[in-house]
Amino acid sequence: MSVFQQLARRYKGKTWPEKILKFMGSLELAVLIIISISVIAAIGTFVEARYGATYAQKKVYHSPYMYFVLGLLVINLIQAMVDRWPWKKRHTGFVLAHIGILILLFGAWLTRYYGIDGSLALDIGQTGSHVTLNDTEVSFYSQDVQNNEYHLLLRKPVDFLVYPPGPFKYEFQVQDLFLRVVDFAPFALPEFRVQRTTHAADGPALRVQLESSRFNFSRWLVLKSPTEIKKLNLGPATLVFHNKQYQWKGGNVLVFQPISDSHQIKYEIYSRRKGGLVKKGVALPGDEVLTGWMDMKLRFLNFYPHAKEEAEYKILERPTPLTTSALKYQFKDEEHWLGVNSSATLFTNKKSYLFAYHNQRLPLGFKIKLLRFQMDRYQGTQMAASYASDVLVDGRWKVRISMNNPLKYKGYTFYQASFTSDESGRPTSSIFSVNKDPGRPIKNLGSFLIVLGIIMLFYFKKYYKTGRKDA
Amino acid sequence: MLKKTLLFVLFSLNLQAQGLPFLPVQDGGRLKPFDTFARESLKLVFGSTTYRPMNKNGASKKEAWEVVFTWMLVPQEWEKTPFFLIRHSGVREYLKLDKKRLYYSPQEIQENERLPLLMQELQTKRSQREKLNPFYQAAQTLENQLLLFHAIAMGAAIRVLPQRTRDSWLAVNELQGEWQERFQKITSAFVKSIQKEGGPKNSVLLEQAVSSFIKEAQKIFPKKYADMAKIRLEVHYNSFHPFMWAWIVLLVGFLFLVFSLLSEKSSWTYKSAWGFSLLGMALMIYGMGIRVFLAGRPPVSNMYETVIWVSFGTLLFGMILEKIYKYKIILLAAQVVSILCLIISDLSPAVLDPSLQPLQPVLRDTFWLTTHVLIITLSYAAFFLAFLLGDLVLVYYLISEERFKDRIKQGVQMIYRAMQIGVVLVAAGTILGGIWADYSWGRFWGWDPKETWAFITLMGYLAVLHARLIGLIRELGMAVSAVLAFSLVLMAWYGVNFVLGAGLHTYGFGAGGVEYVAGFVILHVLFVTYVLSYRHFRKKQEMMR
Known part of the structure; x- marks a missing residue:
């Protein structure tokens, strides 16, 4: 008997709504969903190997397809549990594992929408008060040349990878400046060219x-x-x-x-x-x-x-550690590339403006100062064995942040992520990963229930086998 | 074998044994015996941990420590000796080297006109921070070979004496005054011992010279020599090869078990199979124990160690299930997996690096890290067991479905048990990995390829278990799934590091045995297809009749 004949028999003699409801909570759908998630995740790893982590996350792991399948999974799990109502003792493992998955997904959703995941790089002695996020924005400033001051005129969050220029319009009218973003390259290699100038300041x-x-x-x-x-x-x-x-x-x-x-x-x-x-x-x-x-x-x-370095961008198909993302803007019929975390000065007939494309920065609400960075090396080598940062938090608390010993303060957690060093290998700055995760306890609870549920399902079934009919 | 065992016993009795192999040197971020340093150097340059001269038939094998020490004494001789292994044919062609050989002398490599060009290209790639493809990896290996050989020849790589003010040790060419003289004694004793003029007496002289060097240094720097026991243990570990003995012992056990399967009555063969399995297990524990003690960390920090850990885990699960069910095939399958893993780890040191390397800072000292890696790798062991049982059941299907009805049933039951163990472990391990990542980086899940493939593995086996519940797959289906789903494990375990990690463009080049693993998977897909179509064909025939 083929699989399809089996299926046909199971759904025989039911009305359409019944059929759909039964299918929504069925194991057939579960197998289909599990396979779909696996296939999407597998594709993601290959995309990641080729195009890098951010690209794979935005294009695959957080794609509409993935969300659709996860939505189906939630329906499937709920319907499967509703189907078995009223639950018997023998359903304990089943219910625990499946509720665990729902709770885990809920926790993940909380993290995604209410969590903060960014980084903070501090030179030794430097004080910081902002977290740098992965999300990007464009901003416009008017430039006061005499006082060397800038005034923010417009700031707009952008995600060119998910909403690329072309299908989506990016046109900005700021005072008498009109600018259009016409293209985006996720992997642009900046090439610095030295240009001779006549400015005495260069x-x-x-x-x-x-x-x-x-x-x-x-x-x-x-x-x-x-x-x-x-x-x-x-x-x-x-x-x-x-x-x-x-x-x-x-x-x-x-x-x-x-x-x-x-x-x-x-x-x-x-x-x-x-x-x-x-x-x-x-x-x-x-x-x-x-x-x-x-x-x-x-x-x-x-x-x-007198000279200055100007960046030119070579658009690559794949990332290297030296590539950044870059946008192409059109201003006064001229097109230029602009890499992330850089800016361009634009002149209209009346004024000069600064147009910047950069990572979003979020104020922490307190200050953190890097006092000291300590690194231990493996004997006789330059290899780092461990490292730690001594920081001053909020001007009051002296704390040591090291690998696997994060600092928790005002809802944020600071992790020692990495460091940069000068040519002689001496560390110059410390890099922290900073985050806020309201989903954490919920994800941990979900995880615990899943593992507990699976163990109950596999190894404690025989204790309440009574009254069991279906396989 | 007898000689080695005897040596081992002698070693245990005489812990004070000394000699050049026991000389502590500082290298690669740790203190190691000269024996290990020499083996690692010889492996890099010559491709093996013992030396046998080329084009000299009947020449005897030489120990690494003897050979490497002479690089420093008579570098001009070695300059002319073809002993640099260039494995990559692309590099050989690029340098327009004599195609018939694999080994070249340092001199002919250095005088090669195209070498500077190759090194320049390599430097450019490195400065652009591109992932190196196998060709440039091979070029980099060649660069390392040259650098290491010259550093040793100059006496700059062998760091033998601690310093008072600095962490790094002094190399042979930096020794001064009395230390230079003391080392000179080692050198002259060494020369005499290899000339074999005075017979065994000279090797005693060499031992004395080394001992007195260590003793003098120990007097001044007692703290730096606190771990001499570790040094001695490492030399023993290098020469004893516990994992080689483990697979040999297991192989004997496997043969006994085959006899026991063929003649159901004899119980002594079954008992012997158990005995040898236990002995194999003990040897593995002994070997892993030494590694854990020497490196001070759990035995799953690189590919080599996970292969051994999986070998151990499979045998452990096989023995537990065998103890409960006594089906024989479960122990058989476990032995086969265990032997296979150990042989692979023994035979491919180029891919699976057995040396003890320092760890990245983030990987040190965390309970969660250790636990999740140990648990996930154990799940691979359980799935490997299910895989081999699947193979075995398919073979039974092929020979005669009717005759081996019971065996098939038992096999499928065991596949189910092994998969259950694997699913619990991989689920728990993946989640613990999330907790570790959250604890260390604040990110529970980051879609890192390693964790994603562990997750896909979990999903794959969950799909199998769910499909089994609705009868989508039955006995044959379980065997087929056990074989096919193991490809996911191979991807998570090996593929992420060697296929994804090296970049997709390196597919065809076979970086680190990709062709073998891919061949292994394809072979099994073909085998499954063959069994399925054979069975289908026979069923049809029966219906016609």
Whole structure:
């Protein structure tokens, strides 16, 4: 007898509403739902491997299909329990496991709609008061050039991945500025290009090449302002570009300093082995200098007294750790890409505006300051074995947050998530994952009931087997 | 075998045994015996933990510690010796190396014109932080081989002496004064011992030199040498191979059980099968115990350890169910799974890395983490058992459905029991994983591929159990489901790390044995199809008659 014949027999002689009601609470539907959820989840993992976690969540795990199937699951579970009413003792495991699933789903829904899941990055000594969320927004500011002030004019949450420009219209009229978002790329690779300028406020830029039989690097060194110091560790040597003063503290270092009102660069070469300065001089773009250690040659390629770095976006099909999402906006018949967490200055006939695309930030309602970051390493290596942050909360409480020891304060929980470090491996900032989850106790209760229910179903059935008819 | 057992006994008696293999060195974030360091280095460079010279027939095997020590003494000899293993054919072709060989000398690799280009490309990939495909992974391995060999040859990689002010130990080439002289004694004793001029006396000299080096260092840095017992135990672990002995013992037990199945009357074969299974179990516990003691963490922190843990879990469940039901086939299935897992872990050190590595900070010191991984992996063991029983039942179907009616019934009952165990464990484990993630990151569920596939596994087996309730699947269906649903476990267990983790584009390249696992799955799909169509065909024939 085939499956379909069996099904036909089971539904024989029933009216349509009865049939539908029976099917809604049936095991056939349950099997179908279980398989559908599995298939969607499986597709999600492949999408994730290719396009990253955020993409997979928005496009697969939180897709309308998934919600539809989960909706069916809720109906199926309720109807299956209603069907068995009044419940007998032997139904204990069944009811517990299935109610557990409903409670778990309810908890998940609470988390999704009322929970907060964000992050907070603090440099050592820095104070923070906002959580950065994954959700994005666009905002417009009017720019007061004289006082260097910005006034918020409009802020709008956007989710271009789920509601992409094209099918959805994004047109903004702010005072005399009209702007349209015309395209969105989830994976854009910013490529920074150095552009020569004439603004006195822009810092200098230098491009050098280091070459030996073992390696060959060429790098731009750009100072955002004339007073900044830029350090770049390339492994064999550290490059330092500055406009003020530099004190050598060890290591193989190449130091460059522009000579004002000329195209010349002063250079100093320090060697770790020789314990100090080995060579110094003045060079012009195009010059080549032998460094004296190993067979390394130093070449000066370009030098601009004033320059700035501009990002250009290369749209990729798949993410890499260096890609960000980017939108394309149209302003005055010109189209430009703008990466997330960056801004563009726009000029109308009357005024100048700032247009920004960034992650939403939520005020915590209190301040948190990173006092100290401590890291233990595995012996004789750079590998972190454990790390912890000492923070000052609300200006009063000194607390240590470490892996698996979160801080709970005013409904928020702060978890030690990761850290960033400079080129020498010294930590510079600590990253916390911050969240608020009203669904937590409910999810835990649901989980507990599910496991308890399954165990009862499998292993305690025989204690109340009496009066059992169906299989 | 006898010799090894004897050595083991001798070892237990003489815990003070010394020698170059016992010299503590600092490497990879921990203190390890030189023996382990040498084995790991030789494995990276040569692809095996013992050395047998190429193109010299009849040359005897050499221990890793002897070989690696000579890299430092006579690097110029090794420069010319073809012992660098380049497994990836793409890299060999790229470097335009002699195609007939797998092993090349360091010299010919370094003088290769295309090597700088390859390294440059690798560097570019790394700076763009792209996932490395198997080709670049192989290039990276080659880079590591070269770096390690040169570091050892220069004496920079073997860190033998603690420092007062710093955490890192001094390498051989950084030793000064009397320490340099003390190490020199080890070197000259070593040279004499391999020249074998003075016979066994020289190996005693070497032991004395090493002992006195350790003793002198111990006097000054007693705290750094507090774990000498661990060092000795690790050398013993390296040479004893408890998991190899476990599968050999289990194999003997398996043969006894087969005899017992063939001749139902003899009870001593059944008892012997039990005896050998218990011995195999004891060996596994012994091996895992040592690993837990040495690494100070539960035995499920990498793929290698989970394979062994599954092997252990399957045998455990098999023995429990066998004790209750005495069907014989359950113990048989458990033995087969256990042996299979242990052999795989023994034979593929390139994929399943047996070395003890330090853990990521987030994975350290948490009760929930440990518990959920142990439990989920145990569920894989239960499903593996159900899978093999499924295979066995299908074989019975193929031979004769009528003759083996009872066996089939028993088998299906056991499949159901094993699936139940698995479902309870995978449900509990997945949820505990959620609780751990919530506790560590504040995220109960994040759709991470590993957790998602554990969830899919749970769903898959739940679908089977629900379908069984309404009679959608019966005896044959249970056997087929047990075999097919195990693909989900393989995906969750292995596929997430080696298929998804490496990126989809690496499919055809066979990164880490993907082709074998895929072959295994496909073979079983074909087998199931064959059994089903064979049975269908025969039923039709019977109806015609």
